[in-house]
Amino acid sequence: MSFASKLRAAIATNQSILCLGLDPNPEVMPDKYKTRYDSEMKSGAYPDHAVTYLWEWMNFIIQSTADLVCAYKPTLGFYTALGAGGLELLAKTLAVIPPEIPIILDAKHTDLNSSTVMAKTAFEQWGVDAITLSPYVGQDLAARFLMYPDKAIFVSCYSSNTTAQDFQEYPNREQPLYLNVVQNCQAWAGMDNLALEIGAANPEALAKVRSLAPERLILARSIWANSQGSGQRIENLSAILNAGLDANGDGLILPVNQDALAIGEPAQLVRSLRDEINQAIALTTHQRPTCDLWMPNVCLLDQAGHPHANLILQLFDIGCITFEETVQASGQVFPYYIDLRRIISNPQVFDAVIGTYAEILQALKFDRIAGIPYGSLPTASGLALRLNFPLIFPRKEVKAYGARRLIEGNYEAGETIVVVDDILISGKSAIEGAQKIESCGLKVRDIVVFIDHESGVCDRIQKSGYSPHAVLKISEINETLYQSGRITEKQFLALSHS
Ligand SMILES: O=P(O)(O)OC[C@H]1O[C@H](OP(=O)(O)OP(=O)(O)O)[C@H](O)[C@@H]1O
Numbered sequence: 001m002s003f004a005s006k007l008r009a010a011i012a013t014n015q016s017i018l019c020l021g022l023d024p025n026p027e028v029m030p031d032k033y034k035t036r037y038d039s040e041m042k043s044g045a046y047p048d049h050a051v052t053y054l055w056e057w058m059n060f061i062i063q064s065t066a067d068l069v070c071a072y073k074p075t076l077g078f079y080t081a082l083g084a085g086g087l088e089l090l091a092k093t094l095a096v097i098p099p100e101i102p103i104i105l106d107a108k109h110t111d112l113n114s115s116t117v118m119a120k121t122a123f124e125q126w127g128v129d130a131i132t133l134s135p136y137v138g139q140d141l142a143a144r145f146l147m148y149p150d151k152a153i154f155v156s157c158y159s160s161n162t163t164a165q166d167f168q169e170y171p172n173r174e175q176p177l178y179l180n181v182v183q184n185c186q187a188w189a190g191m192d193n194l195a196l197e198i199g200a201a202n203p204e205a206l207a208k209v210r211s212l213a214p215e216r217l218i219l220a221r222s223i224w225a226n227s228q229g230s231g232q233r234i235e236n237l238s239a240i241l242n243a244g245l246d247a248n249g250d251g252l253i254l255p256v257n258q259d260a261l262a263i264g265e266p267a268q269l270v271r272s273l274r275d276e277i278n279q280a281i282a283l284t285t286h287q288r289p290t291c292d293l294w295m296p297n298v299c300l301l302d303q304a305g306h307p308h309a310n311l312i313l314q315l316f317d318i319g320c321i322t323f324e325e326t327v328q329a330s331g332q333v334f335p336y337y338i339d340l341r342r343i344i345s346n347p348q349v350f351d352a353v354i355g356t357y358a359e360i361l362q363a364l365k366f367d368r369i370a371g372i373p374y375g376s377l378p379t380a381s382g383l384a385l386r387l388n389f390p391l392i393f394p395r396k397e398v399k400a401y402g403a404r405r406l407i408e409g410n411y412e413a414g415e416t417i418v419v420v421d422d423i424l425i426s427g428k429s430a431i432e433g434a435q436k437i438e439s440c441g442l443k444v445r446d447i448v449v450f451i452d453h454e455s456g457v458c459d460r461i462q463k464s465g466y467s468p469h470a471v472l473k474i475s476e477i478n479e480t481l482y483q484s485g486r487i488t489e490k491q492f493l494a495l496s497h498s
């Protein structure tokens with residue numbers, strides 16, 4: 001199961017957005033383990049035995065909280081700091097985490113050279129579901145981890161540490177570096193594979209991140225740093241939730257405060273924290289306006305890329321391009337499918353797509369717009385409304401009852417019609433649609449599509465007497481997806497041989 005599905009299931013089953021850090025830090029070890037640990041360490045004879053007490057402690061925490069949290073987050077540094085025994089401890093700890101609870105390895109990995117092997121060890125050997133990464137090596141680092149489609153990365157975007165402000169807030173508070181990181185890293189992968197990690201002792205930074213990443217999963221850190229008494233904790237919690245929850249009241253995971261680890265019986269503390277958070281979420285979402293403005297997810301690529309790069313990524317993210325063997329209308333089997341029919345369920349993408357067609361249509365001369373059923377009827381309707389032109393459409397099949405019209409809508413013979421379709425593969429649908437329209441005494445000059453699948457289809461359209469226009473070529477889409485790390489080389493090659 002993928003990280004994203006596992007996390008959703010764990011949140012639903014345990015009714016919890018709590019992520020518990022599994023950090024075998026001897027400094028905060030409860031007394032019942034610490035006394036034995038210290039005496040073993042003092043004896044100096046068997047330091048590996050001392051690790052046994054850390055293991056007992058970690059195991060106890062997991063057994064006590066597995067029905068109360070949505071994820072576990074071991075911090076790699078605590079394990080490596082213990083030497084060889086620490087890595088054994090990590091393996092043993094991971095092995096007792098129930099498989100339905102996702103594991104986020106807090107590695108803050110930052111070295112490009114070791115990233116391929118780190119990804120292999122973390123995801124294949126240790127079997128963790130997600131890993132935290134430092135952003136500053138850039139997309140190349142992330143790409144090594146994103147080769148695993150069922151796994152996820154958490155990009156560490158903001159630290160609560162005071163001295164980190166010198167870098168994060170550079171060059172000024174209006175356009176700080178960390179918001180640049182948030183904006184840019186979202187182009188590296190879709191929602192299920194890339195989340196953000198934010199130190200949120202101060203909810204202001206969290207709110208800014210949320211406004212730039214309205215739909216991303218955010219792991220908030222250090223949220224308990226400024227909470228002394230319970231009143232202050234509830235106040236802070238409410239501010240964190242207001243700042244960090246997405247428009248649906250989701251998209252946020254919160255840490256368990258480290259006190260839970262230091263006390264001998266963590267279950268009670270984690271349970272009451274979970275319940276407190278759930279109550280606060282209910283209150284926060286209840287107070288929000290019921291009719292919210294729908295905000296797009298921002299996913300920016302380098303401005304030097306394709307002018308429609310962001311739209312291409314969004315199309316990919318909403319599932320318009322899938323890689324599985326699919327029979328085409330022509331009977332051929334392709335190793336992918338382009339399903340532009342999904343656009344209509346995402347108002348922001350739909351609007352952007354209509355805008356790109358509109359730019360082309362505005363330069364053409366015509367009296368009416370015709371959409372090719374069924375896939376292109378919503379788009380043609382959107383264009384008719386946006387450009388204020390009348391709409392018609394040729395039926396796929398003529399009905400044996402009712403008006404039995406081949407062309408629906410009103411028109412006058414001799415008028416010029418612009419044909420709108422979503423994709424040209426063989427060109428058959430668009431050409432046949434245009435011919436139906438012409439058979440009713442209308443003229444068709446231009447055929448406008450969103451995607452030209454290339455391989456000579458535009459020549460075929462021209463040979464049939466029409467002028468083809470496309471917003472995008474399949475090769476441009478392929479290049480952008482590959483450059484952004486959305487698709488693998490194998491998928492790139494599959495689309496290149498289209
Ligand atoms: O260039 P072509 O080889 O004709 O392929 C492209 C056509 O195929 C799809 O429609 P489809 O036949 O799947 O029908 P639908 O729009 O009703 O889903 C698509 O919407 C195009 O109209």
Ligand SMILES: O=C(O)c1cc(=O)[nH]c(=O)[nH]1
Binds near residue numbers: 327329338340423425
């Ligand atoms: O029928 C096809 O050939 C076809 C249609 C479509 O919308 N997308 C695609 O990849 N193929």
